[in-house]
Amino acid sequence: MNRQLSWILAILFILGALLIWRPFDTDEDATINPQFREVPPDFIAQGLRTRVYNAEGKLVHRINATKMTHYSPIGLTELTSPEYRVRVSEDGSEWQVVAEQGSFYDDKTLVLERDIVITHLTDDDYLERVETSYLTIDTLAETMVTDEPVTIYGKNFLVRGNGMIADLSAETLELNEHVQTIYTRLPQP
8 A cells, every 4th residue: 555655646746846847848839829929019109190091182080199119910009198189071070089098909999098088179069078097999980989987078067977889970979878967057147
């Protein structure tokens, strides 16, 4: 019985040593598998401005940032203090979206994080500003989506909700869940 126990303990010890040492796991596996490679940026730019035009040569949207780090193999541009501006139509609304940080994927999806403020730059409009903490913008479809809490400011009102879907070209904004609405009166002149 002692011999069997000794053999079992010896085998367990050897298996444990092999698992810790792992001679079958080489560093070459990490260099072959692209998942384990660190991708260096193609460029890092300070104060870069990106403008995208449609087929007719008209400005569709602009993205500005204090710092941009671009990785072309994975289609990613990391943004510091991004500002996104879009004009919905020639005579239509213009919107500005600012945030602390963001990521731009494959020149079509913009993901923004922290202290996001969406401002309607067109005068005399019902909706003035929207605030949230996370936002995904599809720049081709001109839509904005979030599941985070949202605060909407307008003339004489404030609306709080959770989640939002905004279609800029249709000029619609839909809350996933309404939480609170506050109406205010302006003093009469």
